[in-house]
Amino acid sequence: MKILLISPERERKKEEAFLFRLGFLNLPCVAAVTPPDCEVRIVDEAYESINFDEEADLVGITAQTPVAPRAYQIAAEFRRRGVPVVMGGVHVSVLPQEALGHVDAVVIGEAEATWPQLLEDFRQGRLQRIYRSNGWVGGEAIPLPKRDLLNHRLYLPLKLLETTRGCPHRCDFCQVSRFFGNRYRTRPLGEIARELDAIFGRGPVMPPRAKQLLSTISKDLPYFLKRRLLYIIDNNVVSNKQFTRELLSLIKEYDLLWWGHAPISIVQDDRLLKLFAASGCIAINIGFESLSPVNLRRIKKGFNKPAQYSEAIKKIHGYGIGIMGTFIVGLDDDDTGVFQKTIDFIMENQLDWALAFIMTPYPGTESFERLEKEGRILHRDWERYDSLNVVYQPLLMSAEELEKGMRRIWKEVFSVQSIFRRIIKPPRIHPLFYLPMNWGFHRLTKNW
Numbered sequence: 001m002k003i004l005l006i007s008p009e010r011e012r013k014k015e016e017a018f019l020f021r022l023g024f025l026n027l028p029c030v031a032a033v034t035p036p037d038c039e040v041r042i043v044d045e046a047y048e049s050i051n052f053d054e055e056a057d058l059v060g061i062t063a064q065t066p067v068a069p070r071a072y073q074i075a076a077e078f079r080r081r082g083v084p085v086v087m088g089g090v091h092v093s094v095l096p097q098e099a100l101g102h103v104d105a106v107v108i109g110e111a112e113a114t115w116p117q118l119l120e121d122f123r124q125g126r127l128q129r130i131y132r133s134n135g136w137v138g139g140e141a142i143p144l145p146k147r148d149l150l151n152h153r154l155y156l157p158l159k160l161l162e163t164t165r166g167c168p169h170r171c172d173f174c175q176v177s178r179f180f181g182n183r184y185r186t187r188p189l190g191e192i193a194r195e196l197d198a199i200f201g202r203g204p205v206m207p208p209r210a211k212q213l214l215s216t217i218s219k220d221l222p223y224f225l226k227r228r229l230l231y232i233i234d235n236n237v238v239s240n241k242q243f244t245r246e247l248l249s250l251i252k253e254y255d256l257l258w259w260g261h262a263p264i265s266i267v268q269d270d271r272l273l274k275l276f277a278a279s280g281c282i283a284i285n286i287g288f289e290s291l292s293p294v295n296l297r298r299i300k301k302g303f304n305k306p307a308q309y310s311e312a313i314k315k316i317h318g319y320g321i322g323i324m325g326t327f328i329v330g331l332d333d334d335d336t337g338v339f340q341k342t343i344d345f346i347m348e349n350q351l352d353w354a355l356a357f358i359m360t361p362y363p364g365t366e367s368f369e370r371l372e373k374e375g376r377i378l379h380r381d382w383e384r385y386d387s388l389n390v391v392y393q394p395l396l397m398s399a400e401e402l403e404k405g406m407r408r409i410w411k412e413v414f415s416v417q418s419i420f421r422r423i424i425k426p427p428r429i430h431p432l433f434y435l436p437m438n439w440g441f442h443r444l445t446k447n448w
Contacts (some may be wrong), residue, residue, distance in 0.1 A: 001123065002039045004056040005030060007280070008063060009046040010070045010383055013415045017442060021047075023155045025162055026062055026089075026111075026234065028145030033112050035119065037177070040149060045070075047154040052077045061103075062089040065362050066386040074104040079104070084127065086118065090175050091382070100129060109133035110165075110180070112143060139185040143193050157227035158232050159199050163247055172299050172366035173328070173359060178201030184239035189246055196254055200228060205255045217316045220282070220432045223257045232260035235361040241272065248272075248279040257433075259283035264304060268314040277319040282430050283352065284316060285324040291341055295331040298365070313349045322352035322429040329406055335396040339405035343412050352434045356409040357387035358402060411448050414441040 005027045020247050024044075031040045043050055058351075059078045063071035068091045069098045075085040088107030092099040096106045105127055109113055113133035121127050142162065164187065166180045196202075205211060205222045214221045223229060230251075237260040238244050251258060252313065264286050266272060276284070290296050290445040291306045316323055316387065329338050346354045361368035362385060382389055388406070390399035397405075411420060419438045423431050 001037070001119075002055060003041075003058050003060060004054060004058045004118075005033065005042045006050060006062075006074060007041060007042070007044045007046070007068045008061060008068050008070045008074055009044075020086050021154065021156045022158060022231065023147070023150050023152070023160055024161055025145045027060075028147055028149055030060065030088075030111050030115055031149050032143035033115050036117065040146075042149045044150070044154065045074075045277065048151065050074060052081065056083055058119075059083055059085045061085060061087045063087060063091045063099075064089055065091045065382050066384075068092075068099075068382045070383075072099075072374045073392055075103045075124040084122070088129075091363070094175070094362075096130060105129055105131065107131045107133075110137045112137050112141065136180070136185060139164070139187045140191070142185075142187050142191075144191070144198070147199075158229045158231050159312065160231050160233050161192070161195065161199075163192055163237070164234045164239045164243075166239075169301070171301050172370070173252055173361065175365055176309060177363050180235075182192050184236075186240060186243045187220075189243075193245065193250055196250070200230075200254050200256060200284070202253050203255065218432045220257060220430055223280075228254075228256040230256050230258035234260060235262060236261055238262045238266055238272065241269070245275060248275040248281075252279040256280050257282045259285065259322075261285045261287075263290065264309065264312050267315045272319075273316070273319050277321060281321050282433055283322040283324050285326070287326050288326050289326070290331055290334075291327075291338075291345060292333045293331040295328075298332060299328075309345070310349055313351070317427055317429055318348075320429065324436060325351045325354040327354070327356040327409075328359045329356050329409070330390065330394050330397075330402045332395045334394070336401055336405060339408055342409055346409075346413055347418060347421065350425075350427075352422060352429055353437055354413055356406055358390055358406050359392075360387045361392055373388060407445075407448050410441065410447045414445050416440055416442065 007024065007027060027281055031042065032039050061071045061074060071087060075087065078085050084104045086107060087099050087107040088111045092106050093108045096108055097122050099106045105118065106129070107118065108130065109135050114131040118127070118131050134266045140166065164184050166184045168183055204228050205228050211222045214225070242425065259282050262284045266284065288309060289301055289304060293302070293306060294305050296302050296306070313323055327342050329342065342356055359367070361371050368377070371392045378391055378393060378399070381391070388403050393399065394402050419435070419442060423434050
């Protein structure tokens with residue numbers, strides 16, 4: 001049986017056409033639990049075309065909200081040719097009845113739990129309309145993804161790793177806890193080690209003399225040349241402190257550079273920060289979200305304390321770790337002054353990279369339900385639910401002001417002057433990593 005797995009991509013406006021050229025793990029994980037007698041091919045439409053005439057017995061499509069309309073178009077093309085289509089992902093999981101109008105079957109929740117049964121039912125000619133996982137996949141059951149099915153020439157030389165799933169926080173704008181559950185599930189360290197062995201192999205990045213020579217140019221250069229770069233995609237790499245300590249000790253054995261997501265509260269644990277630095281952490285992605293305590297309480301992220309942000313940033317920088325900050329604008333306590341405040345904060349604290357996104361009430365979240373009850377949802381054009389366009393009525397500004405303000409933040413943050421001030425001037429935290437990243441966004445935004 002030949003199975004075609006597809007990650008769709010919508011058309012974007014030129015000024016919104018930014019993509020992080022990263023591989024992904026969801027479809028390779030689905031492929032990993034596919035019986036070995038099946039032939040599986042993965043297509044990433046962001047960088048390669050779909051051949052709708054390609055021979056396939058079954059097509060599987062994954063879809064987040066902004067690409068759902070494109071996913072439905074792809075499904076229609078294959079079904080018109082007589083090829084059955086199944087669909088999964090976050091959007092389908094929260095709106096299964098909508099998806100069932102376009103496909104033969106939907107997978108609700110984590111596919112690893114139901115995909116083998118779906119394939120067996122398909123073989124037997126009894127494909128069901130809905131496959132719903134019973135509970136969550138245990139950490140020990142998260143498979144090693146079949147990365148070999150991705151075309152690695154399409155992506156940055158950066159490997160992705162998943163060590164946990166789930167999140168106990170219930171931020172009202174986030175779909176993660178709805179899809180992955182409200183508790184952390186950790187993978188066995190032995191399985192993580194087996195995966196890292198397959199990706200990198202243990203030991204030093206290169207012989208000491210060569211490393212010393214290249215490090216005179218940049219301490220990060222040996223790792224870039226050897227492509228020894230890792231992105232831990234977990235929602236929070238500090239999900240369980242004991243697990244995190246053991247994980248960081250393991251990562252240190254591979255002599256690599258890595259980055260991941262963590263809350264600002266990590267600064268409360270110096271021992272952990274030392275482990276981060278010693279293990280090769282080059283960046284922590286922190287969701288600051290807002291500088292307004294009122295906003296943070298409303299979105300159920302009141303554990304963030306804006307008054308402590310600046311000291312926390314200094315402390316993290318002091319360990320030689322960069323900060324990738326993200327912010328949400330358009331929350332109910334935001335007026336038009338939020339844009340300059342956000343710019344000033346990013347500049348004054350020399351965030352190594354930062355983006356501000358428009359608050360987006362994704363279907364299935366508390367924010368969507370609340371705004372729908374208040375009559376503030378403007379439309380259900382899912383393609384515009386992408387954090388770059390306004391899809392609800394803000395309280396203290398117009399939709400046009402919000403879109404223009406968000407773009408103003410990007411343009412000023414990624415100006416030449418800003419990049420010099422944040423990346424080139426001391427403390428110069430990993431400029432080899434952050435300069436190309438910032439410059440790419442400068443090129444995108446310079447004509448806005």
